Amino acid sequence: MKTIKQYNQPGGYRELIKLGKVGANREWVGVVRAEEKGDYKLNIVVEHKESETRSQVVVRAIAKNGARVSLSGMIKIPKGVKEIDSQLELRILLLDDKSSGMVDPQLEIESDEVRVGHSASVSKINENQVRYLMSRGISKTEAESEIMEGWLSDIMI
Numbered sequence: 001m002k003t004i005k006q007y008n009q010p011g012g013y014r015e016l017i018k019l020g021k022v023g024a025n026r027e028w029v030g031v032v033r034a035e036e037k038g039d040y041k042l043n044i045v046v047e048h049k050e051s052e053t054r055s056q057v058v059v060r061a062i063a064k065n066g067a068r069v070s071l072s073g074m075i076k077i078p079k080g081v082k083e084i085d086s087q088l089e090l091r092i093l094l095l096d097d098k099s100s101g102m103v104d105p106q107l108e109i110e111s112d113e114v115r116v117g118h119s120a121s122v123s124k125i126n127e128n129q130v131r132y133l134m135s136r137g138i139s140k141t142e143a144e145s146e147i148m149e150g151w152l153s154d155i156m157i
Helices: 127-135 140-153
Strands: 002-007 011-019 025-034 038-048 054-063 067-077 084-094 100-109 114-124
Touching (some): 011 054, 038 084, 054 140, 127 140
Parallel strands (some): 038 067, 054 084
């Protein structure tokens, strides 16, 4: 099952994803559009309660106009639970110098028979891409918007 959630307003958000049945499989996608000044905080916890479960969590955030984005995620696997496959990805794209981002992926694993991973990044928009699009007659605002939409769109498929 794939879930897609969007967060467009400043505030604190928490998501708990529980995999409580043998063989459960969850894909969860979060999109944070921090387009106005303020704090955007998203915390995700993935709990694998049973063996033979899979999860893939991907969060992408864009920040501009002085927005501050904080993404944290935790994958929890208790002792005795086996054959787990779980991935967590947290990524923030900063569109200006006034905005900031922080990512904090965590793993709490008490079992040996698991395949778990995480990745995280905070990066700035590629100015070479913006200049290239502008050289083709696209305004800076449109160029940034196209890059942002392309960066977000690949996780929506």
